[in-house]
Amino acid sequence: MGEKTINKRIYLMSFLVLLFLMVGSVAAAEVQDNSTSTATPSSDNSVITTSSDNSAVTASATNDNKGNDQTKNVSFNVNVNYEYANDKEQVTPDFHIFADDTEVKFEKTFNTADNNYVLKLNNVSVDKFNITALTSGYKSQSKIIESSQKDITFDLKATDAYKLGRTITVAADKAIDFTNADKVLVVTSAGVAKYNGKTSEEAIEGVLNYGDKISYTDVLMLRDSAVDPIDFAFIVKKGSKLNMVVYENASTKYSYLGTISEDMSRSQWNQYFKSIKGSNAWSFASLANGWNAGVSREVLQEAAFHGHICEGTLGGYSIVQALLQYYPPVKETRMDGGSPGDITSYKILGVPGGSDDDAAMFFLDATVGKIGYVGIDTTATGATENMIGFIRWNANEHTGDLIIMTFDSNKTKADFKKETGINPDEGSLEELKYCTWWINKINKNPAELVTFLYEFTNLTEEQYYYLMGTASNVTQDEDHSIEAIDSHGLDLKYILEQNLPKATRTTTSQTTGTLNDNQMKQIGVKAAKKALDIYKKELGIDISKDDVDFAAFTSAGYVYLDNQETVLVRDGLYETLGTSLYSKNMLQYHQALWKPLWFAFIMRNPGSDDVYAAYLRYNPDGTFFVGNVNGSQVVNIGIDTLNDSAKLKEIQSTFMPDGNWFSIQTIANAWKADPDFDQIMSFLYHNHVCPGVQPGFFITDHIQKNYPLGENESYTYIASSTYCKDDSLTYILGISPGMGTFIVQKLPNQDVDSQYVPGATDEGALIIWDNELNVGRAVIVSFKWPVVDTSMYSTSEAKRATQIQAFIDMYKGNPNDKIQEDLVVETNEERWINQEQFEALKSGSGDLNTMSYIKGLPKVSKEDAIKSNQQSSSSDNNNTNTNTNTNTNTNSHNNAKSYTNTNTNTNRNSNINTNTNTRSSSRSSSYNTRTSADSATLSAGTTAQATADVGTVSEDQSTQENTEESTEQPAPSSGKAYEVSAEGESNPNYTNVGIAVVAVGLVGAIAGYGYMRGRKKE
Secondary structure, three states, X not given: OOHHHHHHHHXXXXXXXXXXXXXXXXXXXXHHHOOOXXXXXXXXXXXXEOOOOOOOOOOOEEEOOOOOEEOEEEEEEEEEEEXXXXXXXXXXXXXXXXXXXXXXXXXXXXXXXXXXXXXXXXXXXXXXXXEEEEOOOEOOEEEEEEOOXXXXXXXXXXXXXXXXXXXXXXXXXXXXXXXXXXXXEEEEOEOXXXXXXXXXXXXXXXXXXXXXOOOHHHEEEOOOOOOOOOOEEEEEEEOOEEEXXXXXXXXXXXXXXXXXXXXXXXXXXXXXXXXXXXXXXXXXXXXXXXXXXXXXXXHHHHHHHHOOOOHHHHHHHHHHHHHHHHOOOOEOOOOOOOOOOEOEXXXXXXXXXXXXXXXXXXXXXXXXXXXXXXXXXXXXXXXXXXXXXXXXXXXXOOEEEEEEEEOOHXXXXXXXXXXXXXXXXXXXXXXXXXXXXXXXXXXHOHHHHOEXXXXXXXEOHHHHHHHHOEOOOEEEEOOEEEOOEOOOOOOHHHHHHOOOOEOOOOOOOOOOOOXXXXXXXXXXXXXXXXXXXXXXXXXXXXXXXXXXXXXXXXXXXXXXXXOEEOOXXXXXXXXXXXXXXXXXXXXXXXXXXXXXXXXXXXXXXXOOOOEEEEEEEEOOOOOEEEOOEOOEOOEEOOHHHHXXXXXXXXXXXXXXXXXXXXXXXXXXXXXXXXXXXXXXXXHHXXXXXXHHHOHHHHHHHHHHHHOOOOOOEEEEEEEOOOOOHHHHHHHHHOOOHXXXXXXXXXXXXXXXXXXXXXXXXXXXXXXXXXXXXXXEEEXXXXXXXXXXXXXXXXXXXXXHHHHHHHHXXXXXXXXXXXXXXXXXXXXXXXXXXXXXXXXXXXXXXXXXXXXXXXXXXXXXXXXXXXHHHHHHHHHHOOOHHHHHHHHHHHHHOOOOOOOOOOHHHHOOOOOOOOOOOOOOOOOOOOOOOOOOOOOOEEEOOOOHXXXXXXXXXXXXXXXXXXXXXXXXXXXXXXXXXXXXXXXXXXXXXXXXXXXXXXXXXXXXXXXXXXXXXXXXXX
């Protein structure tokens, strides 16, 4: 073939490529010009209605004879109908208006005469608008409207979950009569649990919207996983009577209707328990009777997180109250108007399996993900499940106090039996009475039932890290450093060998406030009204009730006010603003009991990066501190502000001076992106959003997809690389230390570098345990971080927000052009294990390393693992004596575990598979790797050198609250910090780039042309 012929072919090919590119551009332009403008809906199930002739509509400006734009005022009379007619009195619709893909500002007023809304648009220069009506629990609806059209009607249809909640609530009312009840309580597993492939929080919104008889804070949401069944229990109190109706597994037919009082007969209890097919029988009974007995609302909230009320739940609360009375946090003195910051922090040393561990973590906000808890089975060292160790650590002084406490179960039960003549171990009814007795005691003096076993001081840094573990070396000074070491938890033998001096208790007296329930609720009302006034004054905006783009963030419900719980403050917010956790616009931040009572009122704009905030703190004298920056009480805290280091410093010093700026802004900017409910709940439990919390979502997805639970099976997770993601694992996988299903053995970094996925970390070990056969499968879970381009921003705050947005998009399945390389989740080294091996893994005793231990196990069949149990049972089983004493409670609580301690009699296994609700998800639990040629790309974890380029604590973080992430960060290369790190540069292959450009052009031409043809056919 001649050179001329080759050249001609090259020219011909070039011409064809250019021709296709032109055709693609024209096709795309034609499609764009003929597209129907739509609003950004808040629901995946939005219904979009175009104009009546179904023709393409574009907004057009009107001109005078001189070509100048003319503006005008336009108003629409809007009627909104709901699938449930009485919702018209219960909820207020919200609207979004767009013209030519640009948001249009408007005024909304309610016309009482016509029972409709008037939307007024001032100074507009277009004739056609896209108006969307939306309300939580309903599918949004959009219509293209001409300016000449005055009357508009929207007919909103409820979501599947909302219908479920409303239908069951109507049935429950008919069954047990809410109207004549003194009080109504609702306990449900709806929320994170999936219904028709989606989280089911809107079912609870349907319950709340049914009427005024059910208070916002009288709804308890059990912490369950996505694959758990959706159950509801409605309890009414009328005088001394306590009746309940239960609906299980999203059925509208009840499983049980009758009494649930602790005074019910044995035959009534047996009938109740026989009627409940799932695992929530003890949950419903214990929570109902605790509520009836007047237990603290904070305890009810923690019990819903844990799954039930029991001796351990109440004991854990009592222990925390006694700890704070005698060893309160040491706080700095603040003179600048902010709340005093904590000089000390609490670390918890627990023995998993005792419910008190969950209570301690919950009330102190010392979670696994914040590196606040270490728990392995240290009973071989002399510890017991009812023991908890607390380290009050002063990071500045490198020293601390070590306090070991317990509640003496045997003594307490003996006291109860002596006072009442009832044996609490006789059965579940007796245990209900025992819990009521506990509640009466702790309502008067929580410390009465607590024993201080050991009180030590002058704990050294070496001793601290021996107990808590450290993933990387800790340098004290040039001559002294502590090598990375795995955690040893509550190693009582080691602790007693240290001969530490005795600590001194604080002797200051505690005063208790005198606010009644209504006064507490009024704090929420006043805060909400003050926020509305601020937004009206600052931005000229009238915010209406149920506004989907306005949210109340608060510490209410977790923090105490003069030793009084603040749960009812949320009722005031709900009644005033219509905001709720279940509509995802009352976000209740997990905080320690002694933190300030604060409110952040956040407004987002659809289609915009702006996030506005007003900040209030309630002062002990009944006044409010209001945040202010240069005279402004509303501040934009969106991405542009996050990228302005000077403004960030100003905001933290004068606008949010209480050390919670990081928590508020990260969740606020994540909330703007409308994350899924399970993500929101994890963010709130973790107290902030960071890239570090995100792996838990994808690991959970991988586990539930690849290792679904069978009958009698449950998950146990042993964390070897601990950081923020362990809080999201805790919340959405249905595991926890208090349930005995989350073990924490922190290992050094070199022990968790993955050999399976280059650049990944072995995060922990998952055991899928068969409680009936006493065998299980153990696997190692590995995670590799994605690579996200954050080069367009200069501050770590803005870079982090970009990473968070990328993770939210990955989880929702949305495209994000900043994701350069996907994350990877893998499980390896699957082994069948027997009872003895399972106990060894949970104990982490001696030099046992979880990862090495699993890798060293022989590969045997399930049958061989069962046989090995039988062979060793005669010599190893020493639990026979306690079995007969615990059988009654174990069966009645549906607990598949057979622990010998008295506390675990009430532990239910929430992972027992009674679910017939199949989870569907479009998300993949394993992600293919894409290579990046972008030298400005950043990832959550790469090389130490690259991370140093960004900095682990940047200038715009220096004044944030001392969180675990900022004081004890993992090694930069580990990818566990919430900070970003840089990806190394790679040289692009320009030949490949050219080919890629041509390919994209061809695909664009074909796709554009095809789409144009498709549009013409419609």
